[in-house]
Amino acid sequence: MSRGVWLPVVGAFALFVLAWKVVVVVSGLPPFILPAPETVAQRFVEAWLQGLIWPHFVTTMVEIVLGFAVGVTLALLVGYGLARSALFERLASPYLVAAQAVPVLVLAPLLVLWFGPGLLSKVVICGLIVFFPVAIATMVGFRSVDARLIELGRSLRATPRQILRTLEIPAALPNIFGGLRVGVTLAVVGAIVGEWAGASSGLAVLINLARGSLFDIPLMFATLLTVALVGIALYLVVVAAEQRLVGAR
């Protein structure tokens, strides 16, 4: 990427850090309430070098990746069904909306009870939270395909699979990627919420350890920073995939 794109990003980040530092200095807040940015940065580097964050990072990443994969797979199938079958939409929509209306924060302890405090409950929670936006985006994407294009394909004796692969999917992809952008950040939220409800490893566990057991507030901030960076990195991966698949069209 060119300097013109990165400079404002770096400048905005520098401004944010500067504002943070000003708040710390002016307010005189003690470090256990709001540590200075350089303290957090130092703890971030230390914790990574000490290997303190790494095992928790791996746990959370596995949960996110598996949960996202499961949620997206189901959402693509259901979203396509919603777009192509009015009966299916009438039957499934109330349940989908109801499932979305119940906060995952409330469901998480129940899911941990049902599926145990291990990986499975986190994958289910991630999958659930990812499912709705991707399913709706998929439905909207497939419905937006120009019906005349499909008619044209049929008139050229294209098989349903050929129509799906060459006409419907490419036309629906921009919408689907819109859902994936939302879904991937929600997958991070799902993993953290799941770990909060009961886990022995993961970035949320480290946050709880840092604040309630070690009283290491800079470590808590460093872990929060890691969570934020994970979200940004995964979002950028989806954007890159979108640019490759949609932008190249």
Added chain:
Amino acid sequence: MSPTAHRPIHVALVGLVIAVLLAGCGTDAASAPPSNPAGASVAPGPSAEPSVTPTKLVVGLGYIPSVQFAQFYLAQQNGYYADAGLDVEFQNKSDPDLITLVGQGAIDLGIGDGTSVIPAVSNGIPVEYIATIYGKFPNLVFAKASSGIKTAADLKGKKIGTPGRYGSGWIMLQALLASANLTTDDIEIVEYPDFSQRAAVEQGAVDAATGFANNEPIQLELGGTKAVVLTIDDITPLPGPGLIAGTATLDTKHDAIAAFVAATLQAMEEIKTDPSVGLEAAFKAVPELATQRDAQAAVLNATIASWTGTVQAAQRLGAIDNDGWTKSIAYLGTLGLVKNPVTVDQLVRGDLLPGGD
């Protein structure tokens, strides 16, 4: 400028707003305690004349409503706090940030144990331990009596359940194992982050587990299974949960807090003499508990038994075991939990106890 070029600036502005709001909240909480700092107008002791305006104290109990807080309920219901010129508000909920909030001054008093207070103070959180509630360290290892486990040495090679490798339970387990020249490498740890280790012991999924003196072993026995417990009081005297207050709050509300301690200890003495008054106070405060009268009575009896350790038996309820604190600092240091050096004088003060110096 493209839309994407605008985004970072928006992010920075949002961050700035959040930072300013956070600073505003923090400043308010740090500089203006939530309650009326009129402690100087209240004489210590439950028999003191109440001032015109009672001094408000917010007390975080750090756990859901339970019979184990019977002394606080009794003192409130019998008017001991009101007689001392106090308006006490209890926060009866699980709160992992309780020590930090007490240090910040957002809560006047809370309950914390040595294994939490030592690392907290070591990390710059200004709190002090002012009265012992649990003279015996309540964390322990429990097992079925039929397991054959009788001493710490018997744990070698066994499967031990624990909520996680953190906190007072984990510290206790390491101290217990060390007493038998064992480490956590000599046992098989099974983690139960959902705190279901009692069921695991009951079902035989693990040989033993970490728990609390007034919880899991009691529940196990109420279910008809005889339990055996391993405690660390005679091995490494870790200070049990007690009352803590923020250093700044202690300056502004010293006398009010001393009066609160005196009133609470009076209620503890009464419950120790006659547990039924504590039980009834708990039922009055939390009516739902009355549906399990026998179970709650068993929990309360175990709680009362935990109030009196060696030092409290020799002196009085609430007395602080300074020697135990010294040993705890040293022990937690070996576990890497004392980031910056701390002394007992920084952690503990006895002048808020009745007749304290």
